[in-house]
Amino acid sequence: MDRSKQHRAVVGWGAAASLLILAMVAGDILLAAADWRVYLVVQDALAGKATEAEFTAAADFWDSVRGPRWLLLLVPVYAVFAVWMWRARLNAEALGGPGSQRRARAWALAGWITPVANLWVPYQVVSDVWKASAPGRSAPRARLAVWWGALLVGTYVGNGYVNLVKNELDTVDDLRRLVTLSTTSAVLDVVAGVIILHVIHRVSTWQTQRRAEARR
Incomplete structure (x- = not known):
């Protein structure tokens, strides 16, 4: 059998x-919730409304969802x-035939880790796979553009969040920026x-x- 025509179970x-x-998405939601919990407790503490136990509980929850276990999840996901x-x-x-794919096979993997190219090549690969796989008429691909835009902007915002966490969160304004970025x-x-699922x-x-x- 021609291996190029062999079906791979997916x-x-x-x-x-x-x-x-x-x-992974659930972890992101939990992290945002933990950030908000700490932020609100700090606000209450400044107003004299929060107890030490509430502050400790919020801090413990924040530490638990920021632990390395979530980072380890990235490896199997990718x-x-x-x-x-x-x-x-x-x-x-x-x-669809070789002509249905704009990029060589290797780009299905290399596109994600190659600097600069990773800004658009993965989108092209997924878009071409979507189009070639759809039976009959071409399936609408607008949702793929939304997915890719959300992924790129989300990655940029996530990097900003990580950089902020690396620094000392000394003020309420720092925490406010933190919850804005995480949310x-x-x-x-x-x-x-949701779209990639x-x-x-x-x-x-x-x-x-x-x-x-x-x-x-």
Whole structure:
């Protein structure tokens, strides 16, 4: 069998990637909630309304969700999604032909880690996989632009959050900026997460169905 035409199973990898992405988004929401809890307790403390126990509980919760366990989650998220992306990219080429993909296969992985190119190449790869996988008429791709925009801006905001946390949070204004960044990052991550979950599900379903139809 021509290996370029061989179908790669994607449903299982897509399900695993989806669960990990959900966990990562949930972590972002928890982090934003923890930031808000600390900020509000500090506000109450300045007004003489918060107890020491409330402040300690808020600080403990903040430390727990900022722990390294959430950073460790990034590794399997990216690894499993990369496997799904690679297999989906190969299937898309088999379904639509080499001309359906603007980028060579290697860019399905390298596009995410290559400086400058990572600003648009992953979007092109996902967009081409989506288009080649869709049965019949071309599926609308506007949602992919929203996903990519939310992901890029969310990454930028997230980096700002990390840089702020590295410094001493000495004032209420520092905490206010912190909650603004974490809330914005969480909202953008939810938007990007919901869309990419939809993309993973649809592409996996389309490719599996078209493979089954071709074997009849």
